[in-house]
Amino acid sequence: MNSGLLIGLLLLLSFLAPFTRRYLNNLAGPLYAIVPVAGIIYYLRALPVILKGEVITESYKWIPVYDINLSFYIDGFGILFSLLILGIGAFILIYAGKYMVPYPMKGRFMGYLILFMAAMLGIVVSGNLITMFVFWELTSISSYLLIGYHHEKPEARTAALQALLITGFGGLALLGGFVLLGLPYGTYELSTILADPEPIRSSVLYLPALILILLGAFTKSAQFPFHFWLPGAMTAPSPVSAFLHSATMVKAGVFLLARLNPVMGDTQIWHILLTTFGTVTMVMGAWFSITQTDLKKILAYTTVSALGTLVLLIGTGTQYAINAAIIFLLVHALYKGTLFMMAGNIEKMTGTRDITKLGGLFKEMPVAAIVMSLALVSMAGIPPMLGFVGKELIYEATSLAPTSRYLILLAAFFTNSVLVFLSLRLSLDVFWGKRSDYQKKPFDPYVALMAGPVVLVLLSLLLGLFPANLAAPLTAMAITSVSPGHVAVGLKLWHGFNLVLLLSALTLFTGYFMYRYKRMILEHSGSINLRYFAREFSNGFVAAVDGFLHFTKKQTSRIQHGYHRFYLMTVFAVASVLVWVMIWRADPIILELNFADMPLNLVAVVVLIIAAALSAVISHSRVIALVAMGVIGFGISIIFIAFSGVDLAITMIMVEVLMVILAMAVLYHLPKYAKYSESGARMRDGLVASLVGAFMMVLVLQAGTTQMSEPISSFFKEASYSEAFGRNVVNVILVDFRALDTLGEISVIAIAALGIFSMIKLSKRKEI
Amino acid sequence: MESVILQIAARHMRPILIVLSLVVLYRGHNEPGGGFIGGLMLGAAFILYAMAFGVSKTQKSISFSPVTMTALGLLIALLSGVPALFSGSPFMTGEWITLFQHTVVELKLGTPLLFDVGVYLTVAGMLMLVMFSIMED
Incomplete structure (x- = not known):
């Protein structure tokens, strides 16, 4: 293992x-x-x-x-x-x-x-x-x-x-x-x-x-x-x-x-940040836990408080503080695990977690009452539970803190008093006092539900009773590895009469006092919360997230406006400008056009293409424009055939045919031109189109004359039959040399097709 | 649009186009052709039929849906890359077996052909998928 x-x-x-x-x-x-x-x-x-x-x-x-x-x-x-x-x-x-x-x-x-x-x-x-x-x-x-x-x-x-x-x-x-x-x-x-x-x-x-x-x-x-x-x-x-x-x-x-x-650790900024945030969290968690009535919410806020304590202790970083942190970590894990499980048990047996609706459960759930109360004793830091050892160490550490000692000590004192108060409340108000009405008769939970709490609380007790023999060895090495150079201080249940013990006693007294006058305390802290903390932090967070989403939506709708023609225009304009910059910077353009040995039949095809292009531009009907585009496509495929690019020609013809059919099918659903573009818009479109057309022309002409390195086509020509057993180089490239690219391409078209399919299906369903 | 001429033509053209598309697919490795063109032709065969008889009738006349066809094509194309893994080559390396060899005639089968079949089905499937959903009314 x-x-x-x-x-x-x-x-x-x-x-x-x-x-x-x-x-x-x-x-x-x-x-x-x-x-x-x-x-x-x-x-x-x-x-x-x-x-x-x-x-x-x-x-x-x-x-x-x-x-x-x-x-x-x-x-x-x-x-x-x-x-x-x-x-x-x-x-x-x-x-x-x-x-x-x-x-x-x-x-x-x-x-x-x-x-x-x-x-x-x-x-x-x-x-x-x-x-x-x-x-x-x-x-x-x-x-x-x-x-x-x-x-x-x-x-x-x-x-x-x-x-x-x-x-x-x-x-x-x-x-x-x-x-x-x-x-x-x-x-x-x-x-x-x-x-x-x-x-x-x-x-x-x-x-x-x-x-x-x-x-x-x-x-x-x-x-x-x-x-x-x-x-x-x-x-x-x-x-x-x-x-x-x-x-x-x-x-x-x-x-x-x-x-x-x-x-x-152990730098100025580390001390300042950790002790500040730790102390604030510790006090705030304790404060908010006072007015909660939901068992689990109370425990949650005390957890926040405990986490603050731990951060504070790590930030303090003295020998006692690190000792206290490790011990308190153990203490807290043991009692908090028990308490959360017991909160679940109480909810299961009574149907509620609201402590104002609970009470007098001791008779029906004696075992649960004892287990939970023991865990609470540990939380309150009362001997002989391990919690007492933890709390003593915390007081020891904070009273020896290098900076703002009294403030931190006061914060720790307040927090621990609140913990005592809550412990009294959670045990006395839940298990003793007036019995409330429950939907069903409560009884002690099943063994499976109690095994965890019982064992954890017993551990808490054992470690507390024998701190020097059990808890100390377990934590000693942890302390050294967290803070090399510091050793574990001896753990004792009884420290003799000193300042720390006095503080402990005072804490207990204050906690009891708070419990005694809980109605007043709850009323006052409730009204303070209402006045200063009415707006919960989580609401603020939700508002911030919503605001962010709103902002991104607005900002996105600027760029992603949903007009296909403008997307196309953006793509074309950006691409042509970029290519033009490249062309500008590269070698001077050499346009060697030689029409002398051009066969007459090709001249006819080219004239046909130009005529078709012109009629597509000036036509007032979509159908005519479409047919004219088809003519252009066929003209180009004839040129391909003339230069023995049969594969390309066949593909081109197939694509042209299908494109015209597809566009016709779409046109069928479209209304007639409602209005023609303004002359300004036409100028703009014409400019973009000319830019694209011109750069393609220059690019093609340049490509014929520029020779950067050995073209890869010669490799393909040679390797096509010897390595891939195919004489059709285009096809061999598609299905063998570059098969992975093709796989990507067909995945894309499949996904695009599914997208179109579902979009049309969805919009049809909406119409119905 | 009901045109008797178109309907008769479509009915007879469809099988011919399908066979032709298969021929184009197979010969693609050595002569002009291949899965992409073959797929377009196969799609065109069904689109011609749909133009003559309507989409729903066309869909009834075939026992598979374009979605299945597209997915099957992708799957075949993907799986054609797998055999190479067993011989330790990188994914999608072409693997060939010679089924029949003679001084004149030679029949070789390889994973690139299988891959081309995948392309063929995907292209035809997506074409039918898109066209059928647009032409449907």
Whole structure:
């Protein structure tokens, strides 16, 4: 087993899932979960090597010319993330197998989930920037499919498109950033880049690369002002939210920042940008979560807040901050995965996610109540859960932040107080208090739905109880790989009485206080939101997209006006002007015209052609003009025959005949000339036509006298019979030497014919 | 437009034109001719018929639709490139087999001929497709 094989297996499984789901029925979830579990076993067995500080790499050639390889790079940080993705992913598959029973297209849904898992795993184990980008985009696309799963609902489609547009935009920026980052190194291999930050640091490309990469990371990790796609994405089914918004999709941006921290980090601009955006996102996410009533929306905004915290911590970059970031990442993944799954369970059992309509569920769902409350305890940062260790570290890090320490500390304090408040609300208001009326009698969810939450919450508890023995070794190597030179600080549940503990106590008190007076808090924050944030960010985004579409439509209709005659005129005018410029610059034109030895019969044909051309121009009837054009065509084919170009002549005759028939059939549908062109328009048309005609003439005459190199026709003449067994050179060129071109041409005419066919059929149907 | 002369002519010309188009197609490799011209002739045969009898009657008289014909032509042209892959040559390299060899007469078949058949069908199919949909009323 290796990482490449594992990702390959996941991709294969995601392809097979839509076809096999119906036969496996309820067993599908657990059976599909075998693959990620195998991955966990592989990574756990690799763990001792990694913990010694070694890095596992694999590389497969992909586009070696551009130094783009499918290579993998697994260090302490990568393996921690891989375990999280596969571990939570396995439980999500089991959960989704049961959860999705009432919905259609379950197989496809499972396929998307597994595809997403493969893509996410790909990001965290990538050892090449371009490989990472490909997986990055794959997560955007698969999350689009997952968020838009209820595609019959317009809001799901909007949310999915919004997420895709924002993360897709970020993805493009990221690609630019990666290319710039790779330039000073001359390679995209992470192992080279991570080894030495100097080339990029001293390069002028550092700032543009940083900004582009941050755009990618911030859009993915829902940082302000791109945060709004995340709450919108809550229209997705709960397994999707639990997976994408706990440990994976949104963490990809944070992962990227942490991954590149050794190279890009620890500069002034990095500190400023990351701490600013991180702090704003953290506070704003917490603030908006206060007034939400939808369980999943609350969780979504707290996720935004948590992502802000992580960005802030990575940006701070001190020893404590990096420690706090890694621990908090783990903490958050564990409790948020649980909470999202439980939110789905509650909706399934009661039919609602609105916390104002929930209450008193403890009696009917005691196990669920305990599991969810434990996860909330972790979110609030209360011992003995791992969340407490995380929160202590955050306080420790922020109180030691090098710049604007008090502001950041205050922001962190506010955020954590809101988290305590929300924890109280989500447990007490949902499971205790007055029992609401439910459509059906709720009961504790099935084992498949509870397995994930129970295990994750137990992990949270275990890691919290034994931080030094379990959590510390798991994270120590991750910390070193994110920030070389920094070591893990000892993790303890009990730190003794100090400032941090005081802050923790104050946080708890404030949170409780907020809960106690929640009616007042909700009323006030609601009215503030109404006054200042009434216009949602997502609406602004939709308006911007609409405006852009409107603009492009207007601008396009200028160029693509839909009048065929003007298109033709544009093509002819541009082409003739360009060719005239070329003719002007080239050798002087030598027009050697010698009519002396021209046979008389050809003179007659030429006179006929000229007469026909004149009558086509001055005729007042379309039919006459058409017939005259036909005469021209036949005249030319006679000339071809005279110069023994039989093939051309036959083709010309066939085409002429068919063109006249075709044009006649079209004319039949057209009205008579309503009015003739004005003299100005006629002058213009005449000018364009003369330009084209004259350049063709000069070109043909010149071609006869110019000899640039050995003409290719002599090769064709020689090789035609000896290599392609055909004496008809024209045909051999068409079907053998240049067969691929011919294939392209016949594809084009086939598509054009289909286009004409469907256009006429459609317009006929409209008439009826 | 119902013209008895045209109808009689079309009825008798159609088979002749079809055979002629096949001749033009086959001889194309060595003498003037080929899939493109042959295809135009084949299309013309059916268009002549359609001019005399109308589109719907013409379509009823043939057991395939122009769309199928176009698609089949493209498919044949595409597949004619595949045999070369088995002998390790690049896609679309001409492969030949001699069916019959004599001092005077020689019959060779090769993938370029197959490709030409594809061109022939595509061209005829697209011609019929376009003309039939425009002439239909």
